[in-house]
Amino acid sequence: MRNTLKTMLTLCLFMTVFTASWAIAIQVGTGTATSDVLPINTNADYSYSQQIYTQAQINQAGWIKSISFHFDSGGNTNSDDWDVYLGHTSKTSFSGVADWIPVGDLTLVYGGTVTISTGYFATLITFTTPFYYNNTDNLVIAIDENAPGNAGSNGSFRRFSSGDYTGLYRNYTSNIDPKSPGTGTRRTGNLSQIRFDIEIDNPTDVTAIPYSETQIDLSWTRNSTPDKVMVAWSSTNDFGTPVYGTNYSAGDTITDGGTVIYKGSDTSFSHTSLSENTTYYYKLWSVKSDGLYNVAYSPGVTTSARTLAQTLPVELSSFTAALYSFNHVKLQWVTQSETNVSGFRIYRNTEDLLETAEMLDLFIPATNTSQMKVYIATDKEIFEEGIYYFWLENVDLNGESDFHGPIHINITFADAPTPEVPLVQGINNAYPNPFNPTVNITCGMVKGGQASVQVYNTRGQLVKTLFTGTKEKGTFKLQWNGTDQYDRKMPSGIYLIRMDSNGKNPCVK
């Protein structure tokens, strides 16, 4: 029964020690050896001590919020009124028994009653004024015990062997004034085992920048230790507190809000596969794990960013083709919004291949409205049955363009009378192909007979003969690839295309 009670008591103490859930616990010193003079001397009426812990022993920047000592056994009455001072120091040892670090250089972090409890780091002093440790200098802890009287016996605290003369203390029958502590009793290298509860620093320089409609780039600077960083996101800016002692991985959720998307030593992360024009919230913590029982998190820092909105020049909601009056194809498209659009062109082909499609001889100026807009264009140059493919090109003011389509339509003149093809004698049109340096030429013959099509330069010199022979009534198509009759590439400029047929010679540039 007695043993059970003892076990329970130990467990309770254990739990008390670990309630500092926000902090990493840094323990300095191990073993079972004890000291009855540091951090205080319970057998003296009054005592004052200074102990220097090195940067290497602590090795963790952050806010020290509490410290604890391991009281082992012995008397501890009349010994519970402590003033605790912390300070940075470049000192590594005390050169003599009067070589005190001036208390004016230190910060009073606690003043008052300390409950001296037996057991594993059970004598806890939670600071009234947390102390930021820079992890560059060494740290000095001064303790002034002010309760009148003494315990009548030695009380012992766990100690460890640190560097020579890293500790200095004075025992006295009168209350010692830390401003002028006088000559110390002794120097020692046996310092108190101590546990620091340090709230680790947040990452700094945290930014979230939208990269695209689907990606936000996060970046940060790790804290000075430097510790790893954990990142979580939320759609609502609600984040829970990471649970002390819990190791999270990407994909884990944090109770009360947040899903972990990254943990590691990098200083940036790209959050991808996001929705456009949507705000994403992030919280970043420094995370420290010693691989045993401590996994601690910094308080955390939040940021947010909104993914980019779609900025296509044209938001097209439909593009359709329909036959009417047997050989006219009506093309209709609807835009929901337009931005910096010059206008629209239409391409036609008898196969699903934009590269060889013909550009129709029309250009439809854009309205650049933010409202819905319906456009209609008519292709009157379909003279044969078959499947036709159409593409819509929207041309930006800066000359760039996007293609929509193709859509296709099956043209049959089945029950319609043979259409009166509106034949025009000569060259009907000529236009450059936007995809390669060729010119497409459409020619018409109102009746069959001799025809020739030739390219001339502006000085009237023949460059190339594209066709010579006989043609049936109807239209026929030619291409000029920009070379002369010896297949030499001709410079860009103005050329005349001349068609001779049955004595007529229309020209097109």
Ligand SMILES: [Ca+2]
């Ligand atoms: Ca005392």
Ligand SMILES: [Ca+2]
């Ligand atoms: Ca004193």
